[in-house]
Amino acid sequence: MTDTLGSNPQRIIDDGPMNWRQYVVVLLMVLLNALDGFDVLSSAFASPGISKEWGVPREALGIMLSAELVGMGFGSVILGGLADKQGRKPTMLACLAIMAAGMYFAHTATGLTELSVWRFITGIGIGGMLTSTNAVTAECTSVGARSLSMAIYVIGYPLGGVIGGIVAQTWLLPNFDWRAVFLFGAVMTAAMIPLVALLVPETPAFYTATRPADAVARINRSLTAFGKATIAALPPLVADAPRPKLMEILSNPRLRPVTLLLAFGYMFHTITFYYILKWAVKIVSDYPPGYAPPLAASVLTYANIGGALGGLLLGFLMKRWDIKLPTVIMLFLALAGVTAFGIGFDSIEAWRAAAFVAMFFGNGAIVGFYAAFAKGFPAFARATGTGFVLGVGRLGAAGSPIIAGYLFKVFGDDQLLLVSFCMGLGSLVALVLFLLLPMRDGDAEMTPRG
Template identity: 45%
Template sequence: MTNDPRVVIAGTPMRTLQIVVVALCIALNALDGFDVLAISFAAPGIAEEWGVDKATLGVVLSMELFGMAAGSVLIGNVADRIGRRPTILGCLVLMTFGMYAATLASGVEMLSAIRFLTGIGIGGMVSTTSAMVAEFSNDKRRGLNVVLNIAGFSTGAILGGLLATKLLAVTGDWRSVFMLGAVATAIMIPLVLLFLPESIDSLIARRPADALVRINRTLKRLGHPEIDVLPPPPARVIKPSIASLFTHDYARVTILLTTAYFAQILFFYYIQKWIPKIVVDLGFDASQAGGVLVAANVGNLLGAVVIGLASQRFKLRPLVIGAMIAGFVAIGAFGLAGADLTRLSITAAVAAFFVNAGVVGLYPIFAETYPAALRASGTGFVIGIGRGGSAVGPVVAGALFAAGNSLLVVSLAMGLGGLVAAAMILSLPRR
């Protein structure tokens, strides 16, 4: 029998604790989904109360994306250095503080700074939970679980969006959306403390003094035999650093995946950030605009689930490439929908279905590309740099709208990101 618990976990059916870890990480990403989109639901009210124009609003909408970029890169590397569990707890505390502080904002500058800080926590959470889910999953379910973890983002956006829409209809105050997020995020802290153990992969890779004790504690909770000694370290020790991502073994895939994620997520956040304002400008109220964004996030969730299930039977890369190209076509249909709430909702949902399928389909590729010592760093770097570039997406869209371009022209211009992403995936080396 092997003395390596990673091999045991990879080759045996999922146990109760593993399912709990995956479910908890999905819930954490659901919080991310709502926390990111809270500003989108609040945007029409902010614009009205503070007299913000579209160009300035685009900057505000982008601030947590810049924070997410910094958090993904920096905190992803921290998770490889100090562990997954303490990193997740730190991110939760920062997110709770940021959501509450947004209710106290008195102007664009203050709100922008708060959203940047909140984004740091969100970005670190995404990269760390992605690694955690991959490391607690067996081989059979790893790809599906990683996809479902990212799909938690859309689940949170849907459920939180429904609540936010009702809150806005009752209170008429955009600050209530952020208060909802603060309370929901705070509730998750004790749940993580109670039910989320440290990753065995991370403990073996980092090898702290109490690694064996902590690994055996988790193995006991999993119902697996304890081990007497740690598995031997790899012949070539990989330092958890950004520089390691650009060594001979990883440089090419890091560049290609970063470019693909940059382009696709730019497309994704055009839909997520601008739909409420677009719908309001077509003559509908903020509650109806929120309903269209909820429809888009239903499409996001379905796209993630469908590509996750399809990847169990078909090759993932062709599925991802096809989704990216279909998203470009679908956003053109959204641009032609006109001032019809039903058409706007359906075309937004269809476009989001394909665009998000392309996004979440990249995450299992990240998980299989990088070893445990670099998994959070690699995932964090790719999504961090990608989000850092894509944070200009809402700004570019705002500038295009301000210049007088039609909804169709702006939509197709932003949709070009999907075609670029597809080209990058085609260029990946075969594994």
């Protein structure tokens, strides 16, 4: 079946029912996000062993824990723009190759500086991957399925931490040393390359925005893969519509407030979010009476279970109340949950429960931000805009372990509650910025020009 009127291919996907191939693509995006989650958290799982073997103090360990987060910032901005110019699929494949190499060579590192370099390189791939997978999830799902699909996609991140934590605490750390965590991540990352190459088509929205010479033929291949009607022609270009470039999201008066409020809101929330993800294992390992690394790592596993469930809950809440109200509530409760984590506990079960609650609300708010990325940016700048926002956000993520390490040094290692409260304030600032965010549909307002 062919639409002969020059229909917008994205509208065909938006308005049609979900096809099995679309569900496969969403599942693969969830798995890729899970892979990102494990790769990011691998240094946290390995941190007690690294600290013990090399005698690394907390403030120096914080720098290593931030290395991949800094890399993610660079990757989000640089490779996010690449995804809007060269395509989502080739960008994802390139990022997987970078991630696999970084994880493999991290397991061969002989010192903290060398390890930090490879973690930085891994982060570049992760940052680019997140911008591409976010765009693919939004562009391959119908309007009716998009909010829940985005929520499920985002909870892939903590699910990767859950699965990775179980593997790390039950198999890798008890039977090998910390290097096995990175090697496992390298193997899993490499295994995803052929799956993406074979099963994920380029999105019609990308071809519609970039208009290559054979755009209609390429779009029709993607539409056919999704079981949709093909098109005979594309809708006409709008002469004065924005161009797909980085400065457009900052200079355009309708995109600029969306970009800046999302970027800085996300940045402040990641300060809170990554405090738990990066420091929980080390905190529990050191807290009297002290716990062995595999047992301490179980706290992070429970934290990620909480994150997955919180993200799923927000997905359902957004279907009823849209994005803003549920996200604001999650941000406030994230502050409360992270502060409560700082009380300190005398049993591993209590630590697990506290981490579960903190990340339940923390990752729920992350789902709200990702849904806002997908809604607020038009297709021609979706990966660029998401990449920019994530890049700025990674400043908070990268700074989080360093800030926490510095606060422990200033206040003392025994001032866990005070440090946790200070780290939780990031979510409060994010709450204020998210309240100011205009909730507009980017695709409904803007069309790329030639």
